[in-house]
Amino acid sequence: xxxxxxxxxxxxxxxxxxxxxxxxxxxxxxxxxxxxxxxxxxxxxxxxxxxxxxxxxxxxxxxxxxxxxxxxxxxxxxxxxxxxxxxxxxxxxxxxxxxxxxxxxxxxxxxxxxxxxxxxxxxxxxxxxxxxxxxxxxxxxxxxxxxxxxxxxxxxxxxx
Amino acid sequence: xxxxxxxxxxxxxxxxxxxxxxxxxxxxxxxxxxxxxxxxxxxxxxxxxxxxxxxxxxxxxxxxxxxxxxxxxxxxxxxxxxxxxxxxxxxxxxxxxxxxxxxxxxxxxxxxxxxxxxxxxxxxxxxxxxxxxxxxxxxxxxxxxxxxxxxxxxxxxxxxxxxxxxxxxxxxxxxxxxxxxxxxxxxxxxxxxxxxxxxxxxxxxxxxxxxxxxxxxxxxxxxxxxxxxxxxxxxxxxxxxxxxxxxxxxxxxxxxxxxxxxxxxxxxxxxxxxxxxxxxxxxxxxxxxxxxxxxxxxxxxxxxxxxxxxxxxxxxxxxxxxxxxxxxxxxxxxxxxxxxxxxxxxxxxxxxxxxxxxxxxxxxxxxxxxxxxxxxxxxxxxxxxxxxxxxxxxxxxxxxxxxxxxxxxxxxxxxxxxxxxxxxxxxxxxxxxxxxxxxxxxxxxxxxxxxxxxxxxxxxxxxxxxxxxxxxxxxxxxxxxxxxxxxxxxxxxxxxxxxxxxxxxxxxxxxxxxxxxxxxxxxxxxxxxxxxxxxxxxxxxxxxxxxxxxxxxxxxxxxxxxxxxxxxxxxxxxxxxxxxxxxxxxxxxxxxxxxxxxxxxxxxxxxxxxxxxxxxxxxxxxxxxxxxxxxxxxxxxxxxxxxxxxxxxxxxxxxxxxxxxxxxxxxxxxxxxxxxxxxxxx
Numbered sequence: 071x072x073x074x075x076x077x078x079x080x081x082x083x084x085x086x087x088x089x090x091x092x093x094x095x096x097x098x099x100x101x102x103x104x105x106x107x108x109x110x111x112x113x114x115x116x117x118x119x120x121x122x123x124x125x126x127x128x129x130x131x132x133x134x135x136x137x138x139x140x141x142x143x144x145x146x147x148x149x150x151x152x153x154x155x156x157x158x159x160x161x162x163x164x165x166x167x168x169x170x171x172x173x174x175x176x177x178x179x180x181x182x183x184x185x186x187x188x189x190x191x192x193x194x195x196x197x198x199x200x201x202x203x204x205x206x207x208x209x210x211x212x213x214x215x216x217x218x219x220x221x222x223x224x225x226x227x228x229x230x
Numbered sequence: 231x232x233x234x235x236x237x238x239x240x241x242x243x244x245x246x247x248x249x250x251x252x253x254x255x256x257x258x259x260x261x262x263x264x265x266x267x268x269x270x271x272x273x274x275x276x277x278x279x280x281x282x283x284x285x286x287x288x289x290x291x292x293x294x295x296x297x298x299x300x301x302x303x304x305x306x307x308x309x310x311x312x313x314x315x316x317x318x319x320x321x322x323x324x325x326x327x328x329x330x331x332x333x334x335x336x337x338x339x340x341x342x343x344x345x346x347x348x349x350x351x352x353x354x355x356x357x358x359x360x361x362x363x364x365x366x367x368x369x370x371x372x373x374x375x376x377x378x379x380x381x382x383x384x385x386x387x388x389x390x391x392x393x394x395x396x397x398x399x400x401x402x403x404x405x406x407x408x409x410x411x412x413x414x415x416x417x418x419x420x421x422x423x424x425x426x427x428x429x430x431x432x433x434x435x436x437x438x439x440x441x442x443x444x445x446x447x448x449x450x451x452x453x454x455x456x457x458x459x460x461x462x463x464x465x466x467x468x469x470x471x472x473x474x475x476x477x478x479x480x481x482x483x484x485x486x487x488x489x490x491x492x493x494x495x496x497x498x499x500x501x502x503x504x505x506x507x508x509x510x511x512x513x514x515x516x517x518x519x520x521x522x523x524x525x526x527x528x529x530x531x532x533x534x535x536x537x538x539x540x541x542x543x544x545x546x547x548x549x550x551x552x553x554x555x556x557x558x559x560x561x562x563x564x565x566x567x568x569x570x571x572x573x574x575x576x577x578x579x580x581x582x583x584x585x586x587x588x589x590x591x592x593x594x595x596x597x598x599x600x601x602x603x604x605x606x607x608x609x610x611x612x613x614x615x616x617x618x619x620x621x622x623x624x625x626x627x628x629x630x631x632x633x634x635x636x637x638x639x640x641x642x643x644x645x646x647x648x649x650x651x652x653x654x655x656x657x658x659x660x661x662x663x664x665x666x667x668x669x670x671x672x673x674x675x676x677x678x679x680x681x682x683x684x685x686x687x688x689x690x691x692x693x694x695x696x697x698x699x700x701x702x703x704x705x706x707x708x709x710x711x712x713x714x715x716x717x718x719x720x721x722x723x724x725x726x727x728x729x730x731x732x733x734x735x736x737x738x739x740x741x742x743x744x745x746x747x748x749x750x751x752x753x754x755x756x757x758x759x760x761x762x763x764x765x766x767x768x769x770x771x772x773x774x775x776x777x778x779x780x781x782x783x784x785x786x787x788x789x790x791x792x793x794x795x796x797x798x799x800x801x802x803x804x805x806x807x808x809x810x811x812x813x814x815x816x817x818x819x820x821x822x823x824x825x826x827x828x829x830x831x832x833x834x835x836x837x838x839x840x841x842x843x844x845x846x847x848x849x850x851x852x853x854x855x856x857x858x859x860x861x862x863x864x865x866x867x868x869x870x871x872x873x874x875x876x877x878x879x880x881x882x883x884x885x886x887x888x889x890x891x892x893x894x895x896x897x898x899x900x901x902x903x904x905x906x907x908x909x910x911x912x
Contacts, residue, residue: 192321192328193335199316200339208347211359211366220320 105230113226115169135175148175151210159184162202166190168224180206180214188220195220308707312678325746326682326714333678378402380413387416392424396474403481414478415488421475422496425468469502487518494520498527503534519556522564525549529567533574542575543582562598565590566637569604580608599675600639602628603646610650621650625662632670644676645684652687657695660688685713693722698730709742717748724757736762737774744781750796755782759805766812776813779806783822800831807837811844816853819844823860835868842875851880855889862893 104121105114120129133152137145152173159171163186172183182202186195199216206214292298311322314333323329347354351368359366373389375382378401386395395417402409479485479493490513497506510528513520520528532546546568553560568586572579583605590597602624609620625647633640644667651660667673676684685708692701705723709715715723720743727735740758748754759782762775783806788795803825810819819841826833838861845854854876861869876882876890 188320192323193331195321196316196332196335197339197342200336201343202339204340204343205346208343208354208366208368211357211363218316218318218321220318 107230110229112230113224114228114230115225116227117170119228119230132170133173135173155182155206158206159202162198168221178212180210180212181217182206182214183217183219186218186220187224188222306711308711310711312711314678322710324710324714325748326716327747329682329714330679378405378407380407380409383409383417384413387413387420390420390424392420392428395420396478399478408483411482411484411486411489414482415486415492418475418478418489418492418496421473421478422492422499425496425500469497469500469505485516487513487520490516490518491521491524494524495527498531503531506531507535514552520552520558522553522558522561525553525558525560526563526567529564529571533571539575539578542571543578546571560593560595562590562595562601562636565595566598566600566604566639569601569608570639573604573608583608597627598636598640599628599633599643600637603639603643606643606646606650610653621647621654621659622662625659625666628672629662629666629669632672633675634671635675641675641677641680644672645680648684648687652691655691655695657691660691664688682713686716686719689713689715689719690722693719693726698726698732701726702735715742715746717751717754720746720748720754721757724761728761733761733765733767734771734774737778740778740781749781749785752796752799755785755796756799756802758782759802759809763805763808763812769813772809772813776809776815776818779809780818782806798825798829800826800829800833803829803831804834804837807833808840811840814844814848816844816848816850820853820856823857827860827864832864832866838868838872842872842879846879851876851882851886854880855882855886855893858890859893 102122105112105118117129117132125131133148135145135148136142137148155173156171159182160167163184166186166189167184168187169185174181174183190198195218199218203214203216310317312329312333314336315322315329321332323332347368348371351370354368357367371389373382373385373391373394375385378398380402383395383398383402386398399409399414399417475493475496479489482489490509494506494509494513497503497509506528510520510524528549529546532549533542536542536545550560550564550568553564565586569583572583572586575582587597587601587605590601605620606624609618628643628647635641644663647663648660651657651663667676689704689708692704701723705715720739723739724736727733727739736758743749743754743758758778762778766772767775782802786796786798786802803822807819807822810816810822823833823841838857841857842854845851845857858869858873858876861872873890873893877887880886882890
């Protein structure tokens with residue numbers, strides 16, 4: 071009796087005649103964060119020109135926090151906050167972001183480093199600055215500081 | 231590799247680039263973003279083969295070099311704007327108007343965010359921070375308790391809702407529920423504090439109280455009638471007749487000392503001084519004791535109750551005696567109120583103020599900046615400063631210690647003191663005052679708006695009293711970081727440069743003026759042009775001056791949409807011609823000469839002589855002939871002299887000589903025509 075059970079266990083599994091449904095979305099790892107080569111009229115920044123396997127080698131990180139270190143918690147919350155902050159800034163500074171926003175967390179403080187174009191006059195930029203800082207501070211219950219730098223136009227690195 | 235290069239410090243990059251080869255265009259490329267330095271480096275690579283590589287010598291560093299460098303970073307950075315502005319050349323304000331505009335826009339952005347947080351509190355009230363941060367939570371400004379009850383009234387008072395509390399109180403009264411004395415007192419406090427208006431920011435106006443009275447004569451005892459008119463015009467919530475506070479006070483069944491005191495303080499705050507005095511008499515009749523704040527308010531009201539200086543002081547002394555009788559201990563604010571009322575007491579005030587200070591010393595109360603402010607205003611009122619050394623004694627006291635804010639009037643001390651230094655024209659006192667400002671927490675007493683005025687006055691004083699090198703050093707350090715020069719400061723600076731005979735600095739001052747946005751001010755332009763064109767200078771300076779003149783000329787011409795060009799004045803036009811002529815730009819000078827007719831002005835002799843000199847230097851006899859023609863057409867007396875000068879100094883060809891002669895004929899013929907017409911009329 072025991073020997074028969076052992077024999078059943080050792081036998082290879084018989085494939086069953088069921089169909090399986092792929093329920094998660096497709097994750098195209100070979101196309102993420104890569105700008106495809108075009109006719110040569112597309113200007114890309116340094117950030118956009120380098121695909122993600124260059125992070126840590128030719129690129130820095132866009133979001134700096136300690137959530138991913140060993141023994142630290144909150145990585146997922148930081149990721150959700152980052153996603154919200156990027157969308158928020160993309161909408162608050164319409165058409166002005168010249169490059170991706172860099173988020174740095176030092177203790178409780180959240181420093182948002184944004185590179186803007188000069189389409190709006192400075193007093194309007196200061197208005198948006200004060201608004202963003204106050205609103206995000208109240209939303210995330212932590213001090214938020216916005217450090218802006220303006221460039222005349224997007225700085226191209228390559229033409230693809 | 232790139233990550234490391236991005237993270238490398240500025241000095242590392244500079245050293246690296248310096249070692250490779252000499253940069254052609256200076257070091258400005260180091261400060262831009264990393265990608266442009268990448269481009270810069272590729273440019274250098276291509277130019278290496280063309281330029282020779284110069285290896286700099288090895289630097290030997292002093293043992294203390296690192297410490298010295300670190301120490302130099304601790305001082306104020308003269309190139310940085312105020313901390314509230316972003317450190318970016320586009321976002322840095324260049325003049326006082328911009329600095330105020332940017333700080334106000336930032337504040338209005340904050341207010342917009344607060345508005346959204348107030349109206350949509352449901353998105354901001356999750357408390358996930360450990361520990362909870364109460365200042366970042368939305369404020370709950372709606373009262374929770376419903377219905378008509380004393381609890382609800384207390385809550386509305388706590389939330390500062392003036393109108394609702396009064397309505398609730400009335401409802402309670404009509405319903406017959408007795409309201410306790412404490413609650414009524416707190417309601418009275420609320421009403422007296424806000425003066426029956428709402429505590430919203432739109433209704434808060436600054437009370438422009440006139441503390442100074444114009445002294446018509448030094449010995450005048452009666453206050454001029456103008457004082458009353460000015461007071462009625464000053465803004466701020468005034469105490470209305472029979473407003474809610476008075477009404478509630480009258481219907482109160484029982485009143486204690488606190489009710490009377492609140493009423494008195496509210497009345498004094500909102501300008502109903504005689505009523506406050508009557509209320510105080512009532513309080514005395516009821517045998518209550520007033521507290522120290524009430525006495526302070528009454529002393530402040532004393533100047534408004536009596537007309538003659540002596541009477542005012544007597545009244546203030548009465549209040550102080552009552553205070554002593556009721557065993558109320560005077561505080562710093564009491565003495566400051568006494569000094570404030572003494573300001574309006576003329577000569578009597580001056581003698582008494584020193585006694586007041588001695589009293590403060592006796593009671594071991596340290597005077598605050600407000601006391602010194604009142605003292606200075608009393609002794610240095612008006613331009614005719616009495617000879618007294620109060621200011622130096624005051625400054626000796628002030629620079630010894632670091633003050634804390636104890637009185638709302640503390641904030642005006644430094645501006646008053648700087649004004650006194652400027653009136654006395656004493657630079658040493660100003661330096662002492664600056665040192666006092668740097669001590670401890672004293673810098674907090676000057677807010678951003680006052681800073682500009684303070685340093686502006688200091689700079690004017692510097693220009694008057696100090697050597698030019700010191701002035702220029704201060705100018706370079708102070709502009710944009712401490713204050714933004716105003717038009718008066720620029721004029722003072724130009725005068726100082728003129729006095730020190732260093733007019734070659736003028737082109738750089740003009741650059742600053744352009745950046746500050748004063749390039750359209752007629753008086754500044756006149757000053758610049760007259761200083762530049764007064765004397766002859768060496769040629770490089772003349773060229774720089776001519777460039778400035780060209781830019782000034784551009785201001786007067788229509789450029790771009792919406793820009794109204796400035797009108798030329800005769801002297802300005804003449805100066806521009808002179809400057810162009812001295813730099814050898816004959817064509818530009820001629821263009822300017824033609825403008826004279828358009829504005830119906832005549833060029834002076836000096837202008838035309840300069841033009842001829844220029845024509846001689848550049849060997850353009852045509853221009854000289856054109857000028858003589860112009861002079862003749864304008865009917866100038868000197869046209870003959872100019873014509874003879876042209877004939878003598880220039881080598882004219884035959885055609886030119888004929889042209890010159892023909893001009894004379896035109897002049898003669900016009901003369902003969904006028905003669906004939908005159909004879910016809912006769």
